[in-house]
């Protein structure tokens with residue numbers, strides 16, 4: 001008899017765990033509370049338009065351990081078109097000046113040196129550090145299961161990087177830009193606008209541009225939903241059982257051993273192993289009732305900063321809007337949209353590069369801005385509806401400033417708030433990528449296991465500050481590698 005694994009949550013982490021569990025012969029059931037899989041990696045269709053919520057870039061589109069996972073789980077195959085943008089984002093300030101974050105490091109360096117010739121030396125240093133970081137590759141196996149020889153080789157390859165790790169591992173971008181000695185005030189203001197003003201980790205910033213430069217962090221045509229659908233098909237195609245519209249309320253535990261899950265209707269689904277790939281806070285504090293806290297888990301949930309939730313206003317436009325920039329960010333800190341002051345500005349994304357998002361000759365624009373959880377946590381139903389109307393009207397007025405006359409071409413305007421995200425995925429405080437990668441936690445992560453609870457693993461974005469699709473999928477794979485170890489089975493991968 002095959003042992004049974006129950007997986008809570010059908011997001012990218014849960015789907016990944018499900019696929020590897022089936023590849024290794026476990027009877028596997030994913031329990032998902034929503035009507036469909038994908039979690040944060042999702043999109044929705046309105047009047048022929050598709051509004052994507054997640055995917056802009058996917059680390060591992062070209063090589064490395066993440067690339068293996070995308071191939072193994074069916075996310076990447078020969079039919080999937082990868083799009084590598086030349087520009088990450090163009091930023092505009094309130095003085096009418098603009099600044100481009102290019103993805104190619106040579107081009108960016110040249111652009112930056114022209115922008116701030118007095119800082120050329122420091123700019124070259126920054127871009128050089130990004131180039132050097134290309135040696136960094138994620139480990140393919142989890143801690144404790146790494147082949148010592150392979151680990152030595154990886155570490156050896158990473159020697160040039162050690163200095164960067166030691167220098168910047170615990171530094172945020174604000175300090176990094178100043179430590180580099182950049183003096184051009186406009187350059188500093190633009191760099192700060194996105195990365196330096198949020199406590200964002202310097203190492204995460206460096207790594208991101210390294211991946212872009214390697215063309216190893218592209219966009220997949222079709223976006224988030226087809227990505228999740230390909231994983232779901234792979235899982236069910238391998239014989240995995242998917243139960244949707246079922247919310248897990250408790251993890252059944254006997255003698256400090258996970259025995260299954262209890263659904264909100266009171267029914268028990270028994271299992272030999274439980275993996276929670278659901279929201280981290282709900283897992284620890286609700287499903288396990290806070291009984292298995294470790295010092296580290298408590299510290300992280302009390303002290304690590306969270307991603308600020310987002311409001312997304314999506315527009316279906318009945319005309320074609322060409323652009324050179326997939327994302328434009330407007331740093332207008334005093335702008336109000338609904339009740340939110342856009343302290344970190346707002347961005348407008350144009351999906352011109354993905355024809356699956358709009359009918360021929362039409363376009364999708366998406367406006368996003370951060371809106372603190374405090375704006376939403378106690379809002380009542382009537383107020384909420386009014387707030388959505390206000391956001392819709394304010395967003396259309398802003399769009400009109402950027403694209404004169406566009407109002408009459410707007411066929412659909414859809415508002416998704418932090419509460420929308422919480423409703424469909426249960427994500428804690430609307431923190432859509434979990435813990436913000438900062439100087440405090442960038443070199444840290446939470447374990448997949450809890451020492452005092454047997455036959456239980458966690459997977460998903462809450463284990464790795466910064467979140468994102470690659471760590472989510474990788475932790476699903478790692479959970480199955482640990483279970484294979486526990487079962488004294490060789491971990492198997494299907495040939496792809």
Ligand SMILES: Cc1cc2nc3c(=O)[nH]c(=O)nc-3n(C[C@H](O)[C@H](O)[C@H](O)COP(=O)(O)OP(=O)(O)OC[C@H]3O[C@@H](n4cnc5c(N)ncnc54)[C@H](O)[C@@H]3O)c2cc1C
Nearest residue numbers: 009011012013033039040056057248278432460461468469
């Ligand atoms: C706006 C936005 C942009 C993003 N852009 C990118 C990007 O460009 N690149 C990138 O790599 N990442 C990006 N991300 C992050 C990425 O989407 C997430 O980090 C990743 O999808 C998290 O996957 P997960 O499986 O860990 O968690 P989730 O997606 O949160 O999945 C958890 C699942 O568990 C289910 N669940 C929760 N509680 C229960 C319960 N009690 N019972 C049953 N089911 C339950 C939920 O419904 C959900 O399906 C973005 C996210 C957002 C929102």
